[in-house]
Amino acid sequence: SGGEQSARLQVDKAIAQELIDNGFRSTRKTKIVCTIGPATCEYEQLETLASNGMNVARLNMCHGDHDWHRRVIRNIRRLNEVMGYSVAIMVDTEGSEIHAGDMEAPKAVAVGDEWKFTVRHLPSYEENCIEVSYDSFTEDVTAGDSILVDGGMLSFQVERVAGPDVISRCVEPGTLYPRANLTFRRHGRIIRAKNAMLPVISSKDWVDIDFAIQEGVDFLAISFVKSAETITQLRSYLQSRPEAAHLSIIGKIESLDALPNLPDIVEASDGIMVARGDLGAQIPLEDVPVVQKQIVMECRQQNKPCIVASHFLQSMLEFPTPTRAEVADIADAVRQKSDALMLSGESAMGCHPGKALDVMRNTALRVEEWCRQKDFGLVDLQDLHETEAEKNSEQICAAAAKLADELGASAIFVFTRRGYMASLLSRQRPDCPIFAFTSCNQVRRKMNLAHGLIPMRMDLTPNAEENVDRTFKLLLARGLVSKGDLVVVVSDLGKTLSPNVDAVRSIQVRNVKLE
Numbered sequence: 001s002g003g004e005q006s007a008r009l010q011v012d013k014a015i016a017q018e019l020i021d022n023g024f025r026s027t028r029k030t031k032i033v034c035t036i037g038p039a040t041c042e043y044e045q046l047e048t049l050a051s052n053g054m055n056v057a058r059l060n061m062c063h064g065d066h067d068w069h070r071r072v073i074r075n076i077r078r079l080n081e082v083m084g085y086s087v088a089i090m091v092d093t094e095g096s097e098i099h100a101g102d103m104e105a106p107k108a109v110a111v112g113d114e115w116k117f118t119v120r121h122l123p124s125y126e127e128n129c130i131e132v133s134y135d136s137f138t139e140d141v142t143a144g145d146s147i148l149v150d151g152g153m154l155s156f157q158v159e160r161v162a163g164p165d166v167i168s169r170c171v172e173p174g175t176l177y178p179r180a181n182l183t184f185r186r187h188g189r190i191i192r193a194k195n196a197m198l199p200v201i202s203s204k205d206w207v208d209i210d211f212a213i214q215e216g217v218d219f220l221a222i223s224f225v226k227s228a229e230t231i232t233q234l235r236s237y238l239q240s241r242p243e244a245a246h247l248s249i250i251g252k253i254e255s256l257d258a259l260p261n262l263p264d265i266v267e268a269s270d271g272i273m274v275a276r277g278d279l280g281a282q283i284p285l286e287d288v289p290v291v292q293k294q295i296v297m298e299c300r301q302q303n304k305p306c307i308v309a310s311h312f313l314q315s316m317l318e319f320p321t322p323t324r325a326e327v328a329d330i331a332d333a334v335r336q337k338s339d340a341l342m343l344s345g346e347s348a349m350g351c352h353p354g355k356a357l358d359v360m361r362n363t364a365l366r367v368e369e370w371c372r373q374k375d376f377g378l379v380d381l382q383d384l385h386e387t388e389a390e391k392n393s394e395q396i397c398a399a400a401a402k403l404a405d406e407l408g409a410s411a412i413f414v415f416t417r418r419g420y421m422a423s424l425l426s427r428q429r430p431d432c433p434i435f436a437f438t439s440c441n442q443v444r445r446k447m448n449l450a451h452g453l454i455p456m457r458m459d460l461t462p463n464a465e466e467n468v469d470r471t472f473k474l475l476l477a478r479g480l481v482s483k484g485d486l487v488v489v490v491s492d493l494g495k496t497l498s499p500n501v502d503a504v505r506s507i508q509v510r511n512v513k514l515e
Contacts, residue, residue, distance in 0.1 A: 095223025
């Protein structure tokens, strides 16, 4: 029956509808990460995001307590189980950033307003006074220094230090938000000593990491990574915990110190986030677009997913439509063929989270269509393989992607246990979508972050022909393929050649047939 077939083939409800409405080649390839906050934490709000294209939900541990985050995770899990979505969950640690404390509410700050930044613990809210999370703050700043809030969205000049308080005056107006990130400059240069001695993973971060493990989330994003050593140490810790072995580590590039070590950080991580807001507070603004492109390309060369984040639709925190420059910024990241784009405050606490998601989704769809028409973004990819088995996998995936483009195939089908072959196909950025079939739900959710992959869960057998025939039957029953559709099929389910590499057995060109 149709019900039994649906149960045996699980595909995200929103993606299935998009395939039916738009067809294979017009299905969005760029993934979207949405930060969850007060504007989007309820079940119905999360369902709206999921139905409109959210692939990964990000929980920012700078805000909220574990009980709040646990409720959000429960809501997402229920949404996946009851409604048929497949939203992955990312926990993002606070890291060694220096930030402001909590406030009753965001506050508009005008030029000339006097504010106190203090290392005192404030038992109650004081007018125009806010805590700073760094105990040595008053020892390190001096009169004339600049305090940049959230990468320059608002800035103050230090007038004097009075014991535990730093008296400052606003020089660039804006809105001060609770737990805003703070950076410091002297004579126009960033004062890097402020957090150079702070651990990348703080004691609070370790508590949050244990929470992420306990909740069984899919991705763990680590803030202010400066070297591969941090990722390596964290991975050792995760591997010592059997329940954490599946957890993927996303290294966040947001500090000047990370850039010389970029290739090593990418290699050590399972994926990378380009955190442009904090990065733009540490390097010249005009360098940010160049560095963004370099990071996206480094990730693609090393076959690691890359998320471009921060400030895409900043104006939509308040307004229902974006600036045209913001739309062009999204388009540029899509043209670079980054794996995913991220909404931060726009979806967490903005006035129009649903509309912001619509803008990002629709812009990605239109620009992807343009890229296909212009044959845009072809890249010479370096060899990845270290073993003969990996070489076979890599070359077969490259050949399959090229074959699919030359034949104008509707889709590539890949049958995979761990997602390895699917990632190699994604790296090639073929014009058609890649249907990635796996028997593991964790692998399915992780593939939510990779460009062009449409992850589906179904029970697989070692028999490639049997898998293909059964897949056609199940997809036809769901209305997701049509008779005569041309697909390129790649299978890696044969007997493994080594513990770490899936064995590739075949590439096939098949037409969907009715039985």
